[in-house]
Amino acid sequence: MTTIYLVRHGITQANKENRFAGRTDEELHVEGKDQILQVGECLKSNGILAVYCGPANRTVQSAKILGSILQVPFSPLEELDEINISHWDGLTKDEIRQNCGDEYPIWLNRPHTFSLPECETLKQVQERAVGVVNRLLARHNSESLLLVSHLIVLRCLVLYYQELGIKDFRSIKIDNGSIFCLSEDAMGRRSIQAI
Numbered sequence: 001m002t003t004i005y006l007v008r009h010g011i012t013q014a015n016k017e018n019r020f021a022g023r024t025d026e027e028l029h030v031e032g033k034d035q036i037l038q039v040g041e042c043l044k045s046n047g048i049l050a051v052y053c054g055p056a057n058r059t060v061q062s063a064k065i066l067g068s069i070l071q072v073p074f075s076p077l078e079e080l081d082e083i084n085i086s087h088w089d090g091l092t093k094d095e096i097r098q099n100c101g102d103e104y105p106i107w108l109n110r111p112h113t114f115s116l117p118e119c120e121t122l123k124q125v126q127e128r129a130v131g132v133v134n135r136l137l138a139r140h141n142s143e144s145l146l147l148v149s150h151l152i153v154l155r156c157l158v159l160y161y162q163e164l165g166i167k168d169f170r171s172i173k174i175d176n177g178s179i180f181c182l183s184e185d186a187m188g189r190r191s192i193q194a195i
Contacts, residue, residue, distance in 0.1 A: 040069030
């Protein structure tokens, strides 16, 4: 059986300040490093053979800590990067509300309809994330892996594997340092659950 553990990066200062970190160079807060150390201890005996992460600092830092604890290599993958809404990067949620008109209410209330020029939609994030998971499942048959990514990417993956629509995006709660387990049985059936 192939198993992929999905982990949200540790908490950052932007998370604490309710900022949209997006694709900024935000680093882990000291509390975030502690969260990831706890994740590593939790997963230490699960036979994980490789760690993959998004290219942002906070996911790379998280993966580096986890790789060290698990004594396995880590590799950044572009497909695990956060959603691209570049004009929001670094802004607080209040600043987005003030500066970007009705964009944020749509994002909050109808995220499945959110679409802006030169920005990703949730469907596009889901397609790239599911695509990389499928490639890793094919490459690492009957092995255990760990993916470190972001809230939006992980929500999209959980929705997909729970066979829920993007309209249910807000129903998925994933705190920093949360762990989900995606497993595939011998028949190719996949299921996902929080640990």
